Amino acid sequence: MKNSxxxxxxxxxxxxxxxxxxxxxxxxxxxxxxxxxxLVVMIAVDQFRYDYLTRFGARFDAGFxxxxxxxxxxxxxxxxxxPTVTAVGHSILLxxxxxxxxxxxGNEWFDRATMKQVTSVSDASVQPLGAKGKEGASPHRxxxxxxxxxxxxxxxxxxxxxGVSIKDRSAILPAGRMADGAYWxxxxxxxxxxxxxxxxxxxxxVKKFNESxxxxxxxxxxxxxxxxxxxxxxxxxEKFAEAAIEGENLGRNGGIDLLAMSFxxxxxxxxxxxxxxxxxxEITFHTDKVLGRFFSFLDRRLGLANVLIVxxxxxxxxxxPELMRQRRMPGGRIAPRTVLDAVSAALNDKxxxxxxxxxxxxxxxxxxxxxxxxxKLDLAEVQATAAAAVRALPHIARVYTREELRRGLxxxxxxxxxxxxxxYYQRAADLVVVPEPYWLFDAAGTSHGTxxxxxxxxxxxxxxxxxxxxRYAGRIQVNDIAPTxxxxxxxxxxxxxxxxxxxxxxxx
Numbered sequence: 001m002k003n004s005x006x007x008x009x010x011x012x013x014x015x016x017x018x019x020x021x022x023x024x025x026x027x028x029x030x031x032x033x034x035x036x037x038x039l040v041v042m043i044a045v046d047q048f049r050y051d052y053l054t055r056f057g058a059r060f061d062a063g064f065x066x067x068x069x070x071x072x073x074x075x076x077x078x079x080x081x082x083p084t085v086t087a088v089g090h091s092i093l094l095x096x097x098x099x100x101x102x103x104x105x106g107n108e109w110f111d112r113a114t115m116k117q118v119t120s121v122s123d124a125s126v127q128p129l130g131a132k133g134k135e136g137a138s139p140h141r142x143x144x145x146x147x148x149x150x151x152x153x154x155x156x157x158x159x160x161x162x163g164v165s166i167k168d169r170s171a172i173l174p175a176g177r178m179a180d181g182a183y184w185x186x187x188x189x190x191x192x193x194x195x196x197x198x199x200x201x202x203x204x205x206v207k208k209f210n211e212s213x214x215x216x217x218x219x220x221x222x223x224x225x226x227x228x229x230x231x232x233x234x235x236x237x238e239k240f241a242e243a244a245i246e247g248e249n250l251g252r253n254g255g256i257d258l259l260a261m262s263f264x265x266x267x268x269x270x271x272x273x274x275x276x277x278x279x280x281x282e283i284t285f286h287t288d289k290v291l292g293r294f295f296s297f298l299d300r301r302l303g304l305a306n307v308l309i310v311x312x313x314x315x316x317x318x319x320x321p322e323l324m325r326q327r328r329m330p331g332g333r334i335a336p337r338t339v340l341d342a343v344s345a346a347l348n349d350k351x352x353x354x355x356x357x358x359x360x361x362x363x364x365x366x367x368x369x370x371x372x373x374x375x376k377l378d379l380a381e382v383q384a385t386a387a388a389a390v391r392a393l394p395h396i397a398r399v400y401t402r403e404e405l406r407r408g409l410x411x412x413x414x415x416x417x418x419x420x421x422x423x424y425y426q427r428a429a430d431l432v433v434v435p436e437p438y439w440l441f442d443a444a445g446t447s448h449g450t451x452x453x454x455x456x457x458x459x460x461x462x463x464x465x466x467x468x469x470x471r472y473a474g475r476i477q478v479n480d481i482a483p484t485x486x487x488x489x490x491x492x493x494x495x496x497x498x499x500x501x502x503x504x505x506x507x508x
Contacts, residue, residue, distance in 0.1 A: 035466070036256060036466075036488070036489060036490070037256060037306060037307055037308035037464060037466065037488075037489075038251040038252070038256065038257065038302060038306040038307070039245075039250050039251035039256070039257045039258070039259065039298075039302060039306065039307045039308070040147070040256060040257070040258045040259070040307075040308045040309075040310070040485065040489070041258075041259045041261065041298070041307060041308070041309045041310070042093060042094055042174055042258070042259070042260040042261070042310050042312075042481075043261055043262075043263075043291070043309065043310065043311045043312075044089070044090060044093060044165075044170065044174065044260075044261070044262040044263070044311075044312055044313060044314055045262075045263045045266050045287060045311070045312075045313050046086060046167075046170065046262060046263060046264045046265075046266050046267035046313065046314055047266050047267035047270040047271070047313065047314070047315060047316070047317050047448065048266055048284075048313035048316075048458060048459065049275055049313070049316040049317060049454070049457065049458065050075065050077070050316070050457045050458055050459050051457075052275075052280075052284050053068065053073075053459055056281060056284050056285065059285060060285075060288045061288070061292075062288045062289050062291060062292025062293070062295075063287070063288050063289070063290065063291020063292040063293075063294065063295055064287070064288040064291060065288070065292075066291075066292070066295060066463070067291075067309075067311055067461045067463055068461075069469075070463060070469050071309075071311075071461040071462055071463035071467070071469055072461065072462045072463070072467045072468060072469055072470060072472060072502075072505040073459070073460075073461050073470070073471045073472065074459070074460040074461070074472045074474075074476050074502070075471060075472065075473055076457075076473055076474065076475040076476065077312070077457070077458055077459065077460035077475075077476050077477070077478055077480075078453065078456045078457055078458075078475065078476075078477060078478070079092070079315065079418075079455075079456040079458065079477070079478050080098070080417065080418055080421055080456070080477050080479070081098050081099055081100075081418050081421040081422040081451075082415075082418045082419050082421075082422040082432070082434070082449070082450065082451040083105075083106055083361075083362055083422060083449040083450070084315040084316070084448050084449055084450065084451070084455040084456055085106055085107050085314075085315060085362070085448065085449050086107055086167065086169060086170060086267065086314050086315070087104055087106060087107045087119075087120035087121070087169045087173060088104055088105070088106065088107075088314075088315075088422070089313070089314025089315045089458075089478070090169060090170050090173045090174050090262065090314050091104040091120070091142060091173040091174070092478055092479055092482075093174050093260070093312060093314070093478065093481060093482070094146040094147045094148060094174045094175075094176065094258075094260060094481070094482055094485070094494070095142070095144050095145065095146045095147075095176070095482055095494045095496060095497065096479040096480070096481065096482030096483055096493070096494050096496070096497030096498060096499045097144040097479070097482075097494065097495075097496030097497055097498065098421040098422070098479070098496070098498055099421065099422045099423070099424055100420065100421050100422065100423050100424050101143070101144060101424075101496035101498070102142060102143055102144045102424075102496055103141060103142065103143040103144075103424050103426075103427060104120050104141065104142060104173065105361065105422060105423075105424050105427045105428060106120065106361045106362060107119060107120055107169065108120065108361065109359075109361035109366075109427050109429070110358055110359030110360065110361065110366035110429075111427070112366070112369070112426075115358070117359050118141075119137075119168075119169065120141055120169050120173065121137040121138060121139065121141065121168050121169045121172045121173065122135055122136070122137060123135075123136045123137055123138040123140050123141075123195070123197065124136060125138075125140070126138050126195045126196045126197045127195060127196045128193060128194075128195055129193055129194045129195055129196060129199075129201060129202050130186060130189075130191050130192065130193030130194060130202050130206070130210065131186040131188070131189050131191060131193045134186070134193070136195045136196070136197070137168045137169075137172060137184075137195050137197075138172065138195055138197035139172050139173060139175070139176060139177045139179075139182075139197070140177075140197070142173060142176070142177060143496070144494060144495045144496035144497075145176060145177070145494045145495045145496075146174065146175065146176030146177075146482070146494055147176075147258065147482055147485045147486060147489070147491070147494060148161035148174075148175055148176040148178065148179055148258045148260070149161075149176040149177055149178045149494070150486065150491040150492045150493070150494055151255070151256055151258060151489065151491055152178040153178070153492075154491050154492070156255070157253075157254055157255025157256065158253045158254040158255050159253055159254075159255035159256050159257050159258070160180045160248050160249075160250060160253055160257045160258075161175055161176065161178065161179040161180055161257070161258045161259075161260075162175065162179060162180055162181050162182070162183075162244050162248055162250065162257075162258070162259050162260070163175030163179055163181070163182035163183070163259075163260045163261075164182075164183050164184075164192075164237060164240055164241050164244055164259070164260070164261045164262070165183075165184055165185075165237060165261065165262035165263075165264055166184060166185045166228050166233055166236070166237060166262075166263075166264035166265065167184060167262070167264045168182075168184040170184070170262035170264055170314070171183055171184045171260070171262065172184075174260035174262070175258075175260045179198065180198065180248065181194055181198045181199065181203065181206075181244075181248075182194060182198065183206065183240065183244070185224075185228050185233075185236065185237075186224075187223070187224050187225035187228055188224065188225070189224070190210075190213070190215055190216070190219070190224035190227075191210040192206060192209065192210060192240055194206070203247060203248075204247075205243060205244075205246070205247025205248075206243075206247070209240060209243045209247075214239060215227070215236050215239070218232035218235050218236060228264070228265065229265060229268040229269075230265060230268075230269070230283075231265055231269070231282065231283045231286040231287075232265075233263070233264060233265030233268075234263045234265050234266070234283075234286065234287055234290045235290060237261060237262070237263055237264070238261075238290045238291075238293060238294050241259065241261045241294065242294070242297050244259065245259065245297075245298075245301060246301075251301070251302040251306060251307065252302070256489055262314075263287060263290070265283065266280075266283055266284070266287060269283045270317050270446070271317075271445050271446060271447060272445050273320075273445070274317075274319060274320035274323065274445065274446045275316075275317050275318075275319060275446070276319055276320070276323055277320075295309075304464075305464075305465055307464060308462070308463070308464040308466060308467075308485075308488065309461075309462070309463040309464060310460075310461070310462050310463075310481060310485070311459060311460075311461045311463075312458055312459055312460050312461070312478060312481065313458035313459060314458075315448045315449075315455055315456070315458065316448060316453075316454050316455045316456060316457055316458055317446055317447070317448045317454070317455065318331075318438055318440060318446050318447065318448060318450070318452075318454055318455065319331070319438065319446065319454070320445070320446045321333055321438060321439070321440060321446075324438050329438060330436060330437055330438050330439070331437070331438030331439060331440075332395065332438075332439055332440075333439070333440055333441075333442065333443065334393075334394075334395060334435060334439055334440065334441050335441075335443070336363075336441050336442065336443065338393060338441070339363045339364075339365065339390055339393070339431075339433055339441070340357055340360060340363075340365055342389045342390055342392075342393055343356070343357060343365050343367075343386040343389055343390065343431070344356055344357055345389070346385055346386060346388070346389035347367075347382065347385060347386060350385055351375060351377060351382070351385075352375075354368075354371060354375075355368065355371070356368055356371065356382075360429070361428075361429045362429075362433075362441075362449055363433045363435075363441050364428075364429030364430070364431050364432055364433055365386065365429060365430055365431055366429050366430060367379075367382065367383070367386070367430045379403065380401070380403040383401035383402060383403055383404075383430050383431065384401060386401075386430065386431055387399045387400075387401050387431055390431060390433055395435055395436045395439045396433060396434070396435060396436070397415070397434045397435060397436045397437075398411070398415060398416075398419070398432075398433075398434040399431055399432070399433055399434070400419055400431070400432040400434075401430065401431060401432075402425070402428050402429065402430045402431070402432075405419070405420065405423045405425075405428065405432070406425050408420075410423075414451070415434060415451050418451035418456070419432055419434070419451060434450060434451060435450065437450075437452045437454075438452075458478060460476065460478060460480075460481060462484075462502075462505060465507070466488055466506070466507055467505045467506060467507060468505050468506070468507055470505075472502075472504060472505060474504070476499075476500075476502065477498075477499050477500075478499075479497065479498050479499035480499035480500050480501070480502050481499070482494050482497045482499060483497050483499045483500060483501050484499075484501050484502045484506075486501075487501045487503075487506070488506070
């Protein structure tokens with residue numbers, strides 16, 4: 001009769017067997033395919049400072065409450081670039097790429113190839129769909145891939161990628177170049193529109209939505225434009241997102257679908273009234289309700305256990321300068337044309353009267369390089385002359401020239417690093433101008449765009465059974481969202497991603 005060892009003793013012997021030097025450690029088992037989400041929803045709230053969550057949090061009882069109570073909340077998430085504006089922030093959310101890599105250097109800039117001012121998504125080679133007399137729009141200026149693109153390129157499952165917002169750039173850039181559709185709101189007509197970049201005609205479900213005039217329930221006696229710029233604009237986006245999920249069967253296509261949606265109305269209200277206003281507080285509470293309604297829809301439609309939700313913002317915002325003075329804090333206003341006028345005056349004085357400035361990106365001038373060459377002048381010297389004139393202005397903290405940045409001569413430290421991360425040589429202005437903290441190039445209201453932390457600090461929250469809920473205080477970049485999603489979804493990181501995987505929150 002053969003000797004036998006009881007099963008329990010075998011298990012114990014295996015457990016206590018010493019690990020030999022050099023022996024391979026056991027590798028964690030990969031997640032089964034069924035454990036991956038059926039739908040990823042990327043939610044951006046335009047101009048949403050992180051401190052809105054702490055200042056107003058006690059009164060949340062819907063969407064933000066669910067995110068804060070059940071999500072992985074990163075309280076020290078920052079953008080690490082300048083300018084902190086809508087197009088750049090939205091381009092980073094699902095690409096993880098800095099402007100220095102993605103080529104999205106602002107909401108608009110002067111294009112030296114066409115000698116025209118362009119937007120981040122304007123595209124004369126495509127036609128608008130759903131509205132007449134509009135310029136075409138597409139992601140053709142985005143030089144990198146997004147998470148949606150990587151899902152599509154993998155090709156292992158059927159999947160769909162859709163972008164939705166009031167603003168064209170906020171719908172187009174997160175969804176990426178291979179999206180099945182991006183839709184934005186046409187204020188004159190009250191329709192959601194798109195372009196021939198995606199398809200030759202609007203899908204039937206979009207036409208049905210537009211024809212239903214469901215958005216009229218929020219219109220009242222105001223224009224569609226006014227409706228879109230107040231808190232009801234968020235209701236419109238949420239309702240269209242529901243229609244997109246149903247129309248494209250998102251979450252039920254057999255693979256991982258992705259919806260990128262952005263609430264633009266918070267930005268409009270914030271610009272006009274400032275982050276400390278009752279209006280900013282009101283639209284924040286309204287957004288809480290809208291998110292709650294959307295999450296309930298997702299739960300009924302797919303079950304939230306099958307949905308991975310990520311919420312962030314594209315940038316923060318500065319306090320209104322007049323309020324800062326009441327607080328005995330720095331801040332004030334610089335007339336919008338101050339920089340351009342100073343540059344023109346300095347160059348006219350030194351080199352002779354001419355039209356030296358062709359366009360602008362924010363406060364940064366684009367000089368006429370052909371004129372400089374014809375005048376047999378050195379470009380770096382002309383830029384230095386312009387920079388010296390701007391540095392002499394009151395309340396200017398830093399001025400960098402395009403040639404200095406090309407040669408890597410930006411100053412060290414937080415501000416210099418953020419300026420470098422926003423610098424893409426072929427599309428850059430000749431000067432990058434950084435005002436002192438809380439000083440704005442705006443005649444009224446408030447704005448954003450600087451490398452100061454009030455413009456860079458935003459929420460990053462993940463919600464779903466794949467992440468460990470809790471508050472994470474370690475400093476992260478918004479760029480970390482994309483590589484973290486690539487790990488969760490088991491796809492390649494987007495081509496220009498510079499972030500890291502947020503392993504601290506992952507369930508293994």
